[in-house]
Amino acid sequence: MKRSSLAVALLAAVPLLAACTENVDPDTESGDARTIDVLSTADACELSATEAPAGTLTFNVTNNGSEVTEFYLLASDGLRIVAEVENIGPQLSRQLVVAAPEGGYLTACKPGMKGDGIRDDFTVTESDEAPTVDADDQALVDAALKNYAAYVQDQSDQLVTKTSEFVELYKAGNDDEARALYAEARVHWERIETVAESFGDLDPMMDAREADLEPGQKWTGWHRIEKDLWPPAKGYKALNDKQRATFADDLMKNTETLDERVQELEYTVDQIANGSRGLLEEVASGKVTGEEEIWSHTDLWDFQANIDGARVAFEGVKPIVEAKDAELADTLTTRFDALQELLDAQRTDDGFRYYDELSQAEVQELSNAVNALSEPLSKLTAAVLS
16 A cells, blocks of 8 residues: 655654454455455444554444444544544434554544443554655645644634633623623634643543533533523523633633643644544534524534634645646545535524524525535545545
8 A cells, every 4th residue: 555755754753543353363354454444333433443553544433323323533542533523313424534653542432322332442553654844735734734723823812802802791790791792702612622622631621512411420611601691581590600600711722722732732634634534524414504603503603613624724734635636636625615605594693593593495405515525525535645
């Protein structure tokens, strides 16, 4: 197998995704130790191999269960998400391509997309197939890494600023102003959501939806405050001033922690490409269904922000893809444009229409455009590393 010269740009600061697979010999199945088959069921996460040599790995994940599943590669601490494949429906398969450096990892399948998942150790061993890189390729890699890091840091800085403004309004009881700022502040979270999710301890504390809570899990973060600002018509007890301050201060503290961690991150080109795909998966799993902002119905603000982040990630590696697969680069550009045109049609003077105002036909049109983009975007990482 030809190795990409771009893989030499791997930075070990954040390891990269592996997969859950059924217990078969990879040499007899695929003939390639770097191709690993994954079988996820209701009570098992089976791997065709529990180790692979460092390099570009391909994980073929199949869901043989009855619930939607996810697959994660975690750092050895079990908290940091290296990468993930989400929303794999029953009897469906997804492929993940990633450049993985030597080291120890944990794999996890998550049937029903709840809990800690079914975990196991995974090892990436030393490899003597070190890639080479020419000056032109290295310049493209360096530019992509530098620009994406700057983008994430800028969005994180803006998230801190807007969140501070938001929580102060909320604590002071200025609910109309807090509601007006809610979606605008969350835009900066949504643009870098896959980066934020890589810190497995922060994401559930900051962005958990009520419907996704585990038994006994304390509900905190953006959506807890959202419900208090847009309370249900019946059966809801408003938070008192002390409770408001507690949830607001907790959100602010976690936002500042996220910002501190983001400043220390280093990236790899496959992380950027997989991040673009991951943000589109966020759109498909929550925004296009209207489940993300169930109380405020500001899903289109989130939708746009996820697309912003996905497009920035794609355009960062686009020069690399153009040199390797110009047709794919053109297709992705065209389909990003088509989806953006549909989103622009829903704009208003102060943002977007609320999601519960959309017709079923409009929702279906957005969903179709997301699906049309999803298929070629799933090939982005393989193209970058080819």
